[in-house]
Amino acid sequence: MTATAYYSVCSPTDPLAVARREVRRAEYLSWRACLPDDEDGHRDWTTHAATLTASIGGTPRFIAAHLDALTTVNMLPGLRTLVEQMHHLDMFHLRKIDDALLDLPTGLREDEFFWDTLDEVLVDYLTPTRANQLLPTPGAITRKIRGVIRSLAQEEDTEEDVEDSASDSFRQYDHADGSVTTEVRLDAINAAAVEQAVRDYAAEHDCSFAQAFTALLLNNVQIKVVLNVYRAHDVPDAPGWLYPAGWLSPDCTRRAARMAATVRDMDEAATAHTGSYRPTGTIRAFVEGRDGTCRWPGCTRSAVSAQKDHRVNHRDGGPTTPANLACLCQHHHNRKSGGQAFYVLDPATGEVFWLFEDGRWVCDDAEGPLAPKQRRWVQSLAQRRARRAERARKRRAPSTSPKETAPTGPPPF
Ligand SMILES: [Zn+2]
Structure with a gap:
């Protein structure tokens, strides 16, 4: 600090x-x-x-x-x-x-x-x-x-948790107005697939998420789902990250890696560029992975469902590249477009500096898995795991023989 x-x-x-x-x-x-x-x-x-x-x-x-x-x-x-x-x-x-x-x-x-x-x-x-x-x-x-x-x-804990949740994973309860809430507990990968299917169907048919969920379940609709799993390629056994669960357990990370059909390099995506207004799938994946949520101060809506705002308008020459794009939910995109606030994005750190009409300003950190501080955490995690494995190995090791504990430095005289 x-x-x-x-x-x-x-x-x-x-x-x-x-x-x-x-x-x-x-x-x-x-x-x-x-x-x-x-x-x-x-x-x-x-x-x-x-x-x-x-x-x-x-x-x-x-x-x-x-x-x-x-x-x-x-x-x-x-x-x-x-x-x-x-x-x-x-x-x-x-x-x-x-x-x-x-x-x-x-x-x-x-x-x-x-x-x-x-x-x-x-x-x-x-x-x-x-x-x-x-x-x-x-x-x-x-x-x-x-x-x-x-x-x-521990992996056995993780698997046990999944089994425990699966054994009691579906329930319904009614409300005073006669409606019923249906609650389903799923593992991270299935939950991500369901969420995206519902979101895509709702967008395509201009209906609510509840209507989309019901239609998908009861009308035998076929829908293709593409999930973006983020994982550091330069850290051994790095945890995966998948919306909406966030960081995945080792078991889920392995399953997600086995299912992956395409691998995209997010380091290259950081500087990707397209001449069109609409960002490419790779650019979207990078911006969502960097931002994590809508970037309006304090907003917690997910980056995945947010709009990709051109900081400098495309019609004014603003390029469609991650350095000029930030995730803003519909509500806050309107506020920004209405001129109530203005922001500057630091492409190296993902930090967004907001300036409001009354002269106040604030710095918003990126929270997605590609944000520099999250990458730092994944790297330090790998080091911690190595330290833990070393401790466990020492605990398991049989008591050392006198020969092994003999000093190896120069004699004390
Ligand atoms: Zn927002």
């Missing part, structure tokens, strides 16, 4: 940001004061929650959710130090971090290596690198944590 790097929610020159940071700090410290300290760790929880309810209001469940979040932060000492220095994350963000760890495979919960890795990843991810940078959304933080879990989960 440089001296001039800070999140916009901690901006020293924005009075609203300054006031809200104080609120976050006070809230954090007051919840911390509620946490039983070590001497009181044995105290009966029911009594403790009852006394807290009397002091601060809220149900025991509400109180427990906040205290659980802080207990999780205690497992992540680097993150705790960062939060207590910057007060950039509010209790909602901290609860989301705790929620993302709820279905942690048992093997990882007890794994010190996992917690060390997660702590490193979150400190890197939640440390600003630019002035007035947008704070990652709770959803983006959740996806980051799930990526770490999937990439480090």
Whole structure:
């Protein structure tokens, strides 16, 4: 972090940001004061929650959710130090971090290596690198944590999870107005195929996603689905990334790799160019893979369903190339076209600098699998896995013979 790097929610020159940071700090410290300290760790929880309810209001469940979040932060000492220095994350963000760890495979919960890795990843991810940078959304933080879990989960855990979910994967429940919600739990690859089939059918027939889903299921419609799986070619065993699940488990990555019909080089795609207004499939794949979501500050709509905005209009000479294209959902594309905001895109980093009518500005980081910080994470992941394998190998190794432990350096005289 440089001296001039800070999140916009901690901006020293924005009075609203300054006031809200104080609120976050006070809230954090007051919840911390509620946490039983070590001497009181044995105290009966029911009594403790009852006394807290009397002091601060809220149900025991509400109180427990906040205290659980802080207990999780205690497992992540680097993150705790960062939060207590910057007060950039509010209790909602901290609860989301705790929620993302709820279905942690048992093997990882007890794994010190996992917690060390997660702590490193979150400190890197939640440390600003630019002035007035947008704070990652709770959803983006959740996806980051799930990526770490999937990439480090033992394969047997991953397969077990798939079986568990498959055994209870279809349910329906009704609503007061007589409609019924149908919920299906699928693995990442099938979910991606269903999502794209529904989206394509809805676009082609100008109908809602629910209507498209029903038509596809009941009318025996044949539809061709093309899925873009992103995977680093220069990192051994790199995890794949597929919308909407995000980072894939090793098992899903292997399955996706076996299914791939075409391989496209995204390094080359970064500078691809077409004379037409419509981007080619390769250019679209790059821009979606770089942006991850709509680039409007705080918008979480996926890049896949977003429009590809020519930053400099095509009719004004703006080329159709990734350096001049950014993903904007329909709603925010209208705002940009209406002139309420203007942006500059750094093609080297994928960062977008937004400038608003009132003179405010903010820096938005790219979140897709091709964004430089995600690539860095994949590379460091490979190094961590190697370190973990080395630790495991040492643990498994039989006790070494005196000959093997003999010093190999020069004699001490
Ligand atoms: Zn948007």
